[in-house]
Amino acid sequence: MRHRVESELCMGTTVTIHVVSSETDSIVARYIDSAFALFREVEQQCSRFDPDSPLRQLSHTVGKPVQVPEHLFNAVNFAVAMAAITDGVFTPTIGRNMEEHGFNRNYITGETVSWTGLVNTDANYQDIILNEEQRTITLMRPLLLDVGAVAKGLAVDLAARTLMNFPGFSIDAGGDVFVHGVDEDEKPWRLGIKHPLHPDDSICSLHAINDAAVCTSGSYYRISPSNPRVHHLLNPMKNRDDKGPETVSCTVIAPYAMMADAFSTAAFLLGKGQGIDLLEQNGLNGLIITSGLETYLTDKMEDFIYEFYK
Template sequence: MASRRRKRWTQARLLMGTIVTIQVSSSEDEQAVLQSLERAFAAFRAVEAVCSRFDPTSELMRLTRTVGAFVPVSEILFQTVQFALAVAHRTNGLFDPTVGRRLAKLGFHQHYLTRQSVQTVDGPNAHQEASYQDVEISTEKQAICLHNPLTLDLGAVAKGFAVDLAAQELRRYEGFIIDAGGDLYVSGTNDEGAPWLVGIRDPFVNTQTICTLEVHDMAVCTSGGYERRSTVDKQAHHIIYPHTNRSPVDVASCTVLAPFAMLADAFSTVGMLLDIPASIDLFDSEHLSSLIITNDKEIHLTGQMEEFLDDKSSSKGEWRIT
């Protein structure tokens, strides 16, 4: 019996402050695919409802109203905070999920749909900011305790986690790709049975790509300062050093490949904050492949990234691959 021909379904939604696009390539019936797509988008809505810093009714913002006591939380909030704290410890606080108040001061305090500003929680005093060390988790109770007033920002992990949950809803299909504004998960093959191709955006020219990756069954996440700029400080964007409130100036973007999107999402942010030698050492120690673009147009490849390049050379002569 001949196998059924595969078709492609593509749908998009505005969620978590970005356009989430999902493509599914499958030989299954349309109704089954459409139902799976709805469940995948529902995963994004669930994570956004829990983890948004821009919604005063979210579980995350409700958590910030209790200081000094453990608060039982949902599985989604517990997992994202637990993972964010693990990355914070791994990077000695360079990655810090308690920068919400500092980001709000830079103008990142409005909900992307309503444009309403969200009041953040002040730090312990005017001269001392809270840090990840002020957050304690209890695995036994599935609870979180904030030891000082602070505002968590899970922007570097929550969207990746939503991508991972959505991917679980689509595993049955021959191929799919989830694109959530720079956070992707790629599975299987496209309609023609070939690997999916993922373009890496030129951080200086948003209509161009600098190279293409040939990937399957992995996450591809890119962080950069070109999408969300501060309305208060022209030199700042949404990625900042927690101790200086300044944005990195050497790295333009960082792309990380990983088995799941939350890991790639977090470490692509870390790659923006480290200098190049430190990034290479960290990614090698974590067995992660990355592509780091500097502001002087150098491309640094770590791990096995070169093996994923569809075109081994840059599309423009002025780029230097090291």
């Protein structure tokens, strides 16, 4: 079978779509274009870096319901559910904190986007009221939303839905991967997990994954431009100087990329003990790696590990 690979810069990363098909190149290209269009839609609705995005506009409105686009509502809805599961360790109300650590630069233009509205430092996920029937969101206190930990996964899921009729495909969005069917050699997909201390290399490879997502959250992905000791995975409940065994990477396998994306971030923030417990309690498999390269796995994660590289 033929295969086609295309990449595009989107959502702050390089998104690569690999489709295996016996269809003509023009047909495959049309489907890939549709998949990339969904990434752009999600980004347009959920961007914290675009002053005109629905997310930024929502953050300017306090105390009254705002009807929002579908992708933004779904992203916030899932993020709030994750916040409830983790007692606020994972939260979509962390936008202002992200900006304060220098994560406020538009990846396309390089411009710094600073929040000019009010923010209540005590605001949390319970200050977000969702009405699914009306598709409205009400912010009860001033806050700046950030749904970066779920929006990319949501885009991967939407793109995957458009490609499901092909014999095989993979979508790789900077650590968020979804695979279906077979590769161009008509073999099951095999996925590499980046080495957290040497990101150009792999620390292990996974197999036996189909119609599922694999997402990795790592402290090496994005570093604060103002403080090289700070990465983008911020825990609002923990002091940065509170040093314990440091988690540097968390990989999660889940049926959907938005789920894998959110749970990999949440488990990373919780650390090896609580993080593995969180995954087990929710029927997910994953792998946490510390700065000393100690590895912690859920009970059934070994079934998916093809090989460890040391």
